[in-house]
Amino acid sequence: MFLKAKRLTALALGPVLMLLGLYSASTAAADAKVNEINMPPGVTNVGQSIFDLHMTIFWICVIIGVLVFGVMFYSIYYHRKSRGVTPATFHESTKVEIAWTVVPFFILIAMAVPATSTLLEIYDFEDAEMDVLITGYQWKWKYEYINEDGENVAFFSNLRTPQSEIYNTADKGEHYLLEVDEPLVIPVDTKVRFLVTANDVIHAWWVPELAVKKDAIPGFINETWTQATEEGVYRGQCAELCGKDHGFMPVVVNVVSKQEYAEWMAAKQAEAAEIKQLMAQTFSMDELMERGKGVYDRSCAACHGANGEGGLGKAIADSPIATGDMAGHLEVGINGVPGTAMQAFGGQLNDVDMAAVITYQRNAFGNNMGDMVQPIDVFNHKKG
Amino acid sequence: MGDHHHGPAKGLSRWLFTTNHKDIGTMYLWFSFAMFILGGSFAMIIRAELFQPGMQLVDPLFFNQMTTLHGLVMVFGAIMPSFVGLANWMIPMMIGAPDMALPRMNNWSFWILPPAFLLLASTLFMEGGAPAFGWTFYAPLSTTYAAPSVTIFIFCIHVLGISSIMGSINIIATVMNMRAPGMTYMKMPLFVWTWLITAFLLVAVMPVLAGAVTMMLMDIHFGTSFFSAAGGGDPVLFQHVFWFFGHPEVYIIILPAFGVVSQIIPAFARKPLFGYDSMVYATASIAFLSFIVWAHHMYTVGMPVAGELFFMYATMLIAVPTGVKVFNWISTMWRGALTFETPMLFCLGFLVLFTIGGFTGLMLSIAPADFQYHDSYFVVAHFHYVMVAGAVFSMTAAVYYWLPKWCGKMYSETMGKTHFWISFIGFNLTFFPQHFVGLAGMPRRIPDYALQFADFNMMSSIGAFIYGSSQILFLYNVIATIVSGKPVSDDKVWDGAEGLEWTVPTPAPYHTFETPPKVDASHAHS
Structure with a gap:
């Protein structure tokens, strides 16, 4: 674990530095930006505008926060009963209340201006190459x-x-x-x-x-x-x-x-173009099984389990579809099962991969149908 | 008519058949605490899985069930019922009414809740598992692609909605009709005001939520296509309907919290609340604005730029009335004579952390910047600052503040203060680092994450365990108080407390204000 030493230091120092807001990733390796605490400005002009906007609003909030919390902590310290103060009785001031309604409004307008222009920049879809x-x-x-x-x-x-x-x-x-x-x-x-x-x-x-x-x-x-x-x-x-x-x-x-x-x-x-060529070919069982395993692991294993044992989707091992009629199996693979999470893979896999994975499912995980699907079979099934 | 001055019935039937606002309030409060512990234990599972990169404890689907149930249980089971419980206990006592206006309905609005949550929790043991689509249940993940338990979930949402609507109607009827003579609207305690406005929000938006889940039900079982483009519908319609409910919902949660804080700060500052009128107007403005800002949760769905601008400007405006409230609370403290008992500590914790949550809220309102923040841990950090440090802290403050009045005994101040400091530290350790990982690019609702986020996640998990365990101390303190706390004899438990609830004996008798009190200037709002 190459990150270990650094992680321990960060764990120890993190809370302290975090409060100071000073912790930067400058110590981290250039590539993996460990413990980054801010938004990346990124590598686009829009990203830079968003980053600038983010920092502007952030600093406005920090300033307001310092003022508000400053007054609050001043009060917590100086207006404690234990200092023997007697409480004042004032409970309104129209002038002050109008001021702190109107001033924030103008601050918001000041924020809205750059926000609007950045948004318009993002929404400019013209002239894409x-x-x-x-x-x-x-x-x-x-x-x-x-x-x-x-x-x-x-x-x-x-x-x-x-x-x-x-x-x-x-x-x-x-x-x-x-x-x-x-x-x-x-x-x-x-x-x-x-x-x-x-x-x-x-x-x-x-x-x-x-x-x-x-x-x-x-x-x-x-x-x-x-x-x-x-x-x-x-x-x-x-x-x-x-x-x-x-x-x-x-x-x-x-x-x-x-x-x-x-x-x-x-x-x-x-x-x-090469795949197109392959689609016209006939493959051996070994070729299909080898290719099929790769396709299965990428596209099927997440739901049907790495060993066809099922999971979110039904089990492939011993399944009535994978050990049943070939046309039915092709239908499920190509068009999915409407209304369920079983997607139509006809558009996701090319005919070679589809042929391979169907063959694989019929001859792996203890299924032993012994039959093969060729790309042309997939093509024909799609044509109907 | 016979003698009405009886005490509570004995045994289980007291609780099953009660129409007494105090009993019902008590049941709401205990129920919501139980849900808080349940939802909290889901959160502990989430944080335990996220303690380190890699999958260790649960599988990804179960993880999604945990995030979903954590949100649903906390929002609908813990926070909302806790404030309804508080309203039941306090509103009649604050306005000088003998009980709620509709006591039998009151019984019903509570008693349909436990079965609903029992059903929701039972989905964990159903085939396909519990709902796993997030508490926002976006279609079509929650319709075509959901586990069969979604139908049970829809039923639960309906029941919760009915309960909330009945509770709100009751509060509106009580506040409008049962105020003691002389208690004009502008003399009502702020907690009553915030709840009155909250109740109107609930009545307005709960039916919208019911509509959303009914459309889901139709899509799942009756062949409609409200949320499916294949049949002419639109998945984004779901989000519009959901957030038209969902945004007012977050104010439904926070407005009563504002009310609580507006009661407690003056009591421990020994000075009247600053700017009572503007507090009322600010609450009403926030409630109004909550109806026209919903799409700020949806900046990335591909709205036209005019829509983005409208929702951005409207959302930014919320900062104005919210700012007014924060300024008023601080002015209330200004030149008061402050003491820092546990309820005040939780209110100050609320004030600092809610304000931070407000700042991040303002940042999130900026649509272009939100393209980076949206659905990241920055959002998770933001809403926990307002939900936990906002709503939960103020609820905790309320329990410490009124508990002596409820049971006639004093809690342990040492334990209370310990509870506060552990909570405060644990909370910040949990959620502050989440701002960082969010900005650095960690999406929310993922069971596993890239290595650069590992340290802050570990910190977050440690903080969560600290915050979670501090609640055991809270529970212990409350039970110890009820069982063996030091008796309080003063009607007015706190020397700075104002309001009618402090004029009745301590502990508050089973029936209060059977003859309405006369409200004069001294009992006006605190």
Whole structure:
């Protein structure tokens, strides 16, 4: 545990420093900002404006607080009965009361001005240079790049932290719970518009350093945007309670140079083309099982258990669906079960992965159907 | 008509069939304390799981059930009934009335509560578990994606709503009709005023909550789509309806607390409350504003910018009447002759910590900044400063202040002060660091967190255990007082206390003010 020594010091000193409000993360390692006590200004102009606004309001509150508490503690000290004072009898003063109604009103107006201009800045969606559709799923994010050439690129971004770290059988890595298998990649100095929606329940896409938080609402599309001025890896999490694994659907954004982004995009498009090729192929049982296990662990295990024993969802081991009619199994996998938490995975997994995972479910966890699904079967089932 | 000057009936039937405002008040107070301990033990489970990164004690789904039940039990089971209990005990005695206006209904409004919470707690043992969608129960997580126990939950909310509405109607009827001769509205003690306004808020918004859960019920069982876009509905509609109830709800919780503090500070400052009139107007303004600020809980749902601006400006305005109240309390202390018995300590704790909660509230009202604060631990810290240090501290102050009048015995001042200091330190250790982790990016309602938040979370958990255990001391002190406290013989327990409740004998007899007192200037509001 590389953080241990520092944590002990912080535990000892924390309460004292906390009261002084002086504790900063300057001693922490540059990358993992341990014990940060303030909002990050982040790497966008909007983030900087929000940070400045936050600090302005904070200091106004501190000043008012010092005055109010100052008067109060003065009174607590000097107006104690034990000092032999006799209580005054006054109980109103129209002048004073009007003053402390009107003065705060003007302070509020002074706060409202920068707040309004920052809000208008955030709501300026014009002139975005690229669009990314972000869809929240229980419990992962899907990113779809809406490219002008029509060759959209889409992928899911899942938590990469292994269960062994979460359940304390392995040491936790530096980016524990804030790491994904495939991050969102966007170019630096580019206004990127995010279209945010959800597939099941409400989620919220939040990256503090990009100063973006937007609710992802099923059936509606929200707009937001960012323009990062520095390359780097920025991490966030789902902010709206979305069910069991709400705490386990992080957001990771790689901001890269425009050049790198173009190369990455070309590679992704090539990969998509390759999947299309694979869809036309026939796989062996071993190939399907191997691929299927990977898909199962990413997409099914959270609800159906790592060993198909069930959990939030029904057990796969010995299930009437996984050991029953193939068409029925495909139907559940592709279209889900309406009115339940079993989602339609037809749009989430490509046909190769769907074929693999169905095959895997029918031949793992003690199920032994011996049959295989090929991508073409999935394709045909979708066609109906 | 026979002899009405009887004492209470004996045995269980006294409590089951009672129509006496003092008995009913007592039952409300004990019930809410039991719920406070129950909701508190849920919080202890939450803090124990969050003591370190990684999952140690519970699974994530059970964790969500704990956050949900903690919120529901604390809001609907602990804080609200505790103030209703206080209203039952004190309002008739403060306005010189013999009892509440509708005593039989009063019995009902209490007795439907325990079964409702028993049902709610029983969902923990049902298939699929208890509600796990947060106390705000946003659709569709609480409809299509909820465990079957959600239907029981909806029924419980209906029952709680009925209880609250009946309680409020009773308070309104009592205050409007049963004041002693000479007790004009502007002579009523502030606690009565804040409760009158609170009761109107309850009558206005509880039916809205009932509407929200009924729509959920229809969506779940009868094929409607109020909250589902697939059928033409809108999940955000749920949030609008919920917060139209939910925002007044937080003032329903805090206004009676304001009333309590406005009674206690003058007593220990030995000086009349400063700015009585402006206190009344400020309370009414806060109540009015509470109806037009609900969407500040929803800045990130994607409202048009005009909506954001309206709700931001309206929310900021709340700082004005709230500020007036804080300034008035401090002016009441100014040049008084202060002493610091336990009730006063809790009021001062309230004053400092509630003001801090007010500051963070002002920060949260700023829509652009809220895009960063929203749904983070900063919000958790904020509302615990106003709910716990606001409502719970003032309720505790009220118990210490009026307990000698209720049972005729004095509590242990040493134990009371110890309770205060442990609570104060424990509370701040719990919730102050949550501002930091929230600003640094830790979302609320997560069972596990990234490593950079570990130290502050551990601190928070230690503080929570301290604060939680301090309540055992409170319970012990109250029971010890009732069983073997030093008898108090003065009608007026505190030398600075003002008001009709201090004119009846100590302990307060079973029936008070069977003939109305004459209210003259000396009994006007404290």
